Amino acid sequence: MTSLIIAVIVLALAFDFLNGIHDSSNVVATMISSRALSPRVALGMTALANFLGPFIFGVAVAETIGHEIVAAETINIQVLLAALASAIFWNLFTWYLGFPSSSSHALVGGFIGAVVIGAGWQAILLHGLEKILIALFISPIVGFVIGFIILRIILLLCWKATPRVNIFFKRGQIITALALALSHGTNDAQKTMGIITLALVTGGYLKVFAVPVWVIIICAGMIALGTAVGGWKLIRTLGGKFYKIRPVHGFATQLASAIVITSASLVGGPVSTTQVVSSAIMGVGAAERVNKVRWGVAQEIAMAWLLTIPATALVAAGMYWVLIRIIP
DSSP, X not given: OOHHHHHHHHHHHHHHHHHHHHHHHHHHHHHHHTTSSOHHHHHHHHHHHHHHHHHHHOSHHHHHHHHSSBOGGGOOHHHHHHHHHHHHHHHHHHHHHTOOOOHHHHHHHHHHHHHHHHHOGGGBOHHHHHHHHHHHHHHHHHHHHHHHHHHHHHHHHTTTOOTTXXXXXXXXXXXXXXXXXXXXXXXXXXXHHHXXXXXXXXXXXXXXXXXXXXXXXXXXXXXXXXXXXXXXXXXXXHHHSSSOOOHHHHHHHHHHHHHHHHHHHHTTOOOOHHHHHHHHHHHHHHHHOGGGSOHHHHHHHHHHHHHHHHHHHHHHHHHHHHHHHHOO
């Protein structure tokens, strides 16, 4: 392989690792805050499930990212390098600030910005781009609604229950957290698989877009490793700043998020785990009492979401302009 292809793979795996750190909070925050499991046990269990996810549910999302956004023959390796570098920069920046922004938005924004500046709008496949943007922007709304409905159903079923019902919700979170972690590994790790496979097609190492097994293994392994490390700033944001999380909230949030993310993964829709879990937390809290949620924190996070795609697109465009002069 050429040094440029190797550089893309290394950057893609670095993004995958940071994605695991960044998004570990999404899976374990409510479980840790409700004291269902200790932090290390929760992160270890989640890391293993993240690794297994792509092998169980397939790679439909990778095909969407690498095959349906852009025509491979119209781009070069510098486009992929700029897109990945932009997404990594944004992940590190928001991680430092403690904002649970979307790694998915960062990658898509960086990809769009680099492609447009490097190959022009004609290189973008509008049908695939529409599919991705719809999945990214509709999924948080669906997460909020399903979280709201699930908690209302739980409150209806448990309105005569004693406090001992909390034991059920604590233990139940082991199952719902596993389901959420599997869905996270299925959806998020595949975005990196799509980029690496696209690089192999662009470089002429693959004749058609088909994700190699070794790409699945290394990408699943890196996101699992990042998850095991954990992003403690973001865990505190999601686990306590919206409202005080109790076992019933953790159970309902994880169940709602797992339903949304798994459903999207099976049809190849790349969604933001961060957005879905955050909105599900808010939906669950609002179902109990609207003023229970600290909506000011939600507004700050929503602002980070809205800024991510345009910001990473601009950064990627600038990085491509520099790269094309360094590496013609």
